[in-house]
Amino acid sequence: MPEFRYNNTLSAHDMIEDISELPTLLIVDDDEIFCDVLAKAMTKRGFSVEITHNIEDALTKAETATPEYAIVDLKLDSESGLVLVEKLKALDPGTRIVMLTGYASVATAVEAIKLGATHYLAKPVDADEIMAAFDRTSGEADTPISASPLSVGRLEWEYIQRILTENDNNISVTARILNMHRRTLQRKLAKKPHRN
Amino acid sequence: MPEFRYNNTLSAHDMIEDISELPTLLIVDDDEIFCDVLAKAMTKRGFSVEITHNIEDALTKAETATPEYAIVDLKLDSESGLVLVEKLKALDPGTRIVMLTGYASVATAVEAIKLGATHYLAKPVDADEIMAAFDRTSGEADTPISASPLSVGRLEWEYIQRILTENDNNISVTARILNMHRRTLQRKLAKKPHRN
DNA sequence: TGCCGCTGCGACAAAATGTCGCATGGTCAT
DNA sequence: ATGACCATGCGACATTTTGTCGCAGCGGCA
Numbered sequence A, B: 001m002p003e004f005r006y007n008n009t010l011s012a013h014d015m016i017e018d019i020s021e022l023p024t025l026l027i028v029d030d031d032e033i034f035c036d037v038l039a040k041a042m043t044k045r046g047f048s049v050e051i052t053h054n055i056e057d058a059l060t061k062a063e064t065a066t067p068e069y070a071i072v073d074l075k076l077d078s079e080s081g082l083v084l085v086e087k088l089k090a091l092d093p094g095t096r097i098v099m100l101t102g103y104a105s106v107a108t109a110v111e112a113i114k115l116g117a118t119h120y121l122a123k124p125v126d127a128d129e130i131m132a133a134f135d136r137t138s139g140e141a142d143t144p145i146s147a148s149p150l151s152v153g154r155l156e157w158e159y160i161q162r163i164l165t166e167n168d169n170n171i172s173v174t175a176r177i178l179n180m181h182r183r184t185l186q187r188k189l190a191k192k193p194h195r196n
Numbered sequence C: 001t002g003c004c005g006c007t008g009c010g011a012c013a014a015a016a017t018g019t020c021g022c023a024t025g026g027t028c029a030t
Numbered sequence D: 001a002t003g004a005c006c007a008t009g010c011g012a013c014a015t016t017t018t019g020t021c022g023c024a025g026c027g028g029c030a
Helices: A032-044 A055-064 A081-091 A106-114 A125-136 A152-166 A171-177 A182-190 B032-044 B055-064 B079-093 B106-114 B127-135 B152-167 B173-178 B181-191
Strands: A024-028 A046-051 A069-073 A096-101 A119-122 B026-027 B046-051 B069-073 B095-100 B119-122
Touching: A024 A032, A024 A055, A024 A081, A032 A046, A032 A125, A046 A055, A069 A081, A081 A106, A081 B026, A096 A125, A106 A119, A106 A125, A106 A152, A106 B106, A106 B119, A119 A125, A119 B106, A119 B119, A152 B152, A171 A182, A182 B046, B026 B032, B026 B055, B032 B046, B032 B127, B032 B181, B046 B055, B055 B079, B055 B152, B069 B079, B079 B095, B079 B106, B095 B127, B106 B119, B119 B127, B152 B173, B152 B181, B173 B181
Parallel strands: A024 A046, A024 A069, A069 A096, A096 A119, B026 B046, B026 B069, B069 B095, B095 B119
Antiparallel strands: none
């Protein structure tokens, strides 16, 4: 893992440093504003940043110059960022990828990590959290055993997400399996997961 | 991955088969009743099952005979099952481990998978789900819906019952923990055990 | 006895869900 | 290309399920 700076400021010397020495970072998120803000923050932290808003563009860029780091949104319009994680890892297993999502669920977290993501964070995130995530070596078994029960709403959300991913995100099939109306499932999915 | 049977019945021939041919499975959970029930179910599915209720015993058993499969609860009294996952993987990277938890969280799910767990499931689970989890290779392998997922209503019922008993059947307390109105909880409890 | 907290239940407004329908877009075999 | 078929997003409206209040009864406990 290359060295990079954790402080938010660059000295005059850093400013004129050869750009090729900076670690490369690819940001993939369909929210342009979010991308811009994040890009700025990560640039300040010493990365050479590239932005794309969909999987195609991301792959095109990655194929010519595989990034050392990547930040990928789980929901890219209609596509799933998961497939991108897989492909980036295929191009270079050493790539460190942080997966972001506004709709965090255990099911997608499991998939993301299994596909090779370095970490999985729920929005809103700040740049420092992402830095810390890149840093993370492997599992830190010191994760607190917070035994606070989930709310029923949250439980339902997690369960739905699980069945949904198990069925290739097919809403109609999932609705049938869960014995609920497709319309209702749609509405539930449109909402963000309830906080605890 | 060794062959094993998915049906719940064994033929006479199976019955007298050399036990050493059965895949070995180690169950680690501090809930004895749960262990017994699960052990029985997994034995029926063709495993040679061992049970332990804490990390120490689990390691002792694993060191003399490393299991091919393991089911580990996240919360083992005061300890975290995560460290056990790490150690089992260290003993034999090929071990397939399914992590169970009563209170699923994204954070622990991420840790579990990074430490090498094959899958992460929230209770209540049934044996078939665990079988499917062992099966799962990596990213969204088109898992053909194993059995019959619970309806959301049923899942909610199970969950409420669990939290309720954990709180000495105190409806008010349970309602607060679950972030639902006492009146609503009353009404839900008044209804039948919601079939599938 | 007075203070609290839990419980069951009626009533009514607010929110979620069940139901229909329709237009769009993708897949597939003809 | 064309039609059969299915998934999806979403509007509209009837039906159900909630959230909320309030009240009365029932133990503990100082």
